[in-house]
Amino acid sequence: MSARPRLALFSTICAVLALGVPGISAQAQASSSSDVYVSPVIGNDHADGTARHPVRTLRRAQDLVRARAPRLTADLTVHLAPGTYRQTTPLVLDARDSGTGGHRVVWQGDGGAVISGGRQVTGWRRVPGRPGLWSAPAPQGLTDTRQLYVDGVRAQRARGAVPVQLTQTATGYTASSDTLAHWKHPSDAEFVYTSGEALWNIERDGLGQWTEPRCRIAAAQGTTITMVQPCWDNSNKRVEFPDIPGRTVGMVGPGKLTDGGRATYIENAYELLDQPGEWYLDRTAHTVYYLPREGERLAHADVEAAAGEKLVEGRGTAAAPVHDIAFRGLRFSYATWLTPSRPEGFSEIQAGYTVTGAQGWATQGLCQYVEGGTCPFASWTKMPGNVSFAYGQRIEFADDVFAHLGAAGLDLGTGTKDSTVDGSVFTDISGNGLEIGGVDGQTPASGVQVTDNHLYGLPREYHGGVAVLNGYTQHDTIAHNQIDHVGYSAISLGWGGWPDKIGDPATPNPSHDNAVRDNLVFDYMQMLDDGGGIYTQGLTGTSMTDGEKVTGNVIHDQWGLGKNVYTDNGCTYETVEGNVLYHAAYANVASRHTDYRDDLGNNDPTLVKGNWWEEGTADGDNKGLVTSGNTIMAGLSDVPSDVLENAGLEAPYRGLLNLRVGALSVPEAPSRVGTSTAGADALYVTFNPSFADGGSPVISYTARVHDASGSEVGRRTVSAAEFKRTALVRVDGLTGGPFTVTVTAANAHGDSAPSLASAPLTPTAATVPPPAPTSPKLRTARTAATLAWTPPTTTGDAKVVGYLVTVSDGRDPIAVTGRDVLVGQPSAKGMFRVIGELKPGTSYTVTVATVTAAGTGAAAKVTATTGS
Known part of the structure; x- marks a missing residue:
């Protein structure tokens, strides 16, 4: 704070001091005499903590709470006046800080209280x-x-491109030159391995397309680059089954960094500024x-460096839980997480879980599958929360903001019971937004209610993180939240289902009676692939009665490859009912998995019922995978309005959508820029959009083409709406090559920094037309039909950029574009589109043809009759 605002604030304080603490209401000041008052501006830790004589620090307030808590006759409120409460160490709470006699200790922000690290x-x-x-x-x-x-x-x-060519070795790399050895501090620098579905000339590296691992350089001497341990071994030596080539014993992702271990980019060096x-x-x-x-x-x-790794930490135990504590109207900000900067690094498995320890690659979470494996299976290391509780009972977070954080925002971990997160905002967080429970086989979380929160614009650093991560839990409810503009999956539940990949049953776990209902999820998976709006794997209960219920959610506009509701490995006893699901990459619901708990050959019991969707799968019972009463939707007008209106924040909480966190700014740069030929003098450009928009919607993107000298030789700007529809920018008038492309995003406050550059590519003429798609199907209802097809396995001399659909009723041809078009062909994932305004009981012939830069190829044809 500059001197002038500080003097003005002091004058205000002096003027109102006789009336009590600034920012604390008269009603609050007249409350229970046991209440504690805190002000970081005028407080004094030698004061008695009354409204007229507040203390200054949370630590001193805690002392007063502990003296009063054993004899509560009403809730004890700690009133935090506006201002920043800077923490050099976390506020550590245990059983002594708990409410008693059926009453709570309430840490109440009375307008603008920030707990800061x-x-x-x-x-x-x-x-x-x-x-x-x-x-x-x-x-x-x-x-x-x-x-x-x-x-x-x-x-x-x-950050920037790796300035040398790298050849992987057992301990790191051999570089094409000694450039890195001449940097000021090469051991500060960190390699980032951005993963994703193979697409055009985007390199696919990392540890699975849902991960983004990171490892720091240990030393650069000459052309020898040594990487830190154990991050390097944990990312490159994961144990594989000797008789199953390429299958790790962990069964999640590859055993080593793919694509030769080449880093996508390098971060944290003076030379990269x-x-x-x-x-x-x-x-x-x-x-x-x-x-x-x-x-x-x-x-x-106000320039803030995040220093503390924990802001608030509840350290309960099974024998002495921390309980009956509430945090209301507070902002938690400016905390970091330093483990990824240390030799441990960030060797990601999924959703922010990592392999850790000197022999983590050989034993961690591998349980019965290797000698010395630790149990239970898949018990890897969870990302910590900057605010965290273990063995907390009746803990409440309400009307809070979790922002500008460097790990997960809030972790309600092992042993959490009967706790709530309500009416809060989670944004600008490096990793997972909210974590519930764990997967380590200890006491599961139970009775956690997560309702009416807004989670958006995350994760900002560890892009495989999710908005809500729910491990092994019981009787949890995740309801009426809005989750939008997130890099990977929005809600992830369950764990330990991967053994079905080798014909073994999912890992037993204590989960049951969890519900995910009435949430609004959109613009998710904006950076990584193979996830969903709601992603679940592993056993969810013991029967369809107590298994997980996914109901009443509205989920749409997925960017990466995946599904609206993704029932992954071992997902058993899940009900998906009454949801509105559209604009997914290749499926609205499910993936079929065999139930290996017996030898009957059935599928994992799953019910998909009464949803509004585009997928159009017919009713049936596929060995336990039951599909019943779903409606093909050609548009939102086909969905009852009350279903749409019920999803997301309830009316009293919708003001959260207007709450601004931080100053308005330019967007974050787009990512994963890829190019493809659009002819001898043109390029197609695709990229992942900016999901952190700086507080103002992105209005356009600009692709800039550079020649080998770095000079700009072409550009094109498209609106954000056009790019969302086509997933492409075409830049014409190019001569020669090779070319690289960078992309910027613009909002009302200006242009982002440029993205990292695409790999070089020289445009070539495209003359060979693509073959027709295969396996066309027309799944009909009374007035709509879903056209499904499989992309061709080869595409001539150019990549697929669209499809052209014709309908025998004479309507204009329908152009099919979008991100799913681009990712569907190389991944061999099916495509589908809904055709509306059909007549009941009528036969229709529909064709679908592939479009590339060479033109429109031959068409596949299918005929079917609508329902009467």
């Missing part, structure tokens, strides 16, 4: 010889961080560097 960075100066670059001394006590924020806007750790919004902490020189965005004035900005 940040350190303000001040004293900014221009760096001589580096135009635009500024530096400041690192704050006292800051030894490392992974996050920096300017006026509440996350800055990007300096080249784009506005990038920063770097030189730990040796104790100096922070930053390239300001347009309009940022560092002399007046």
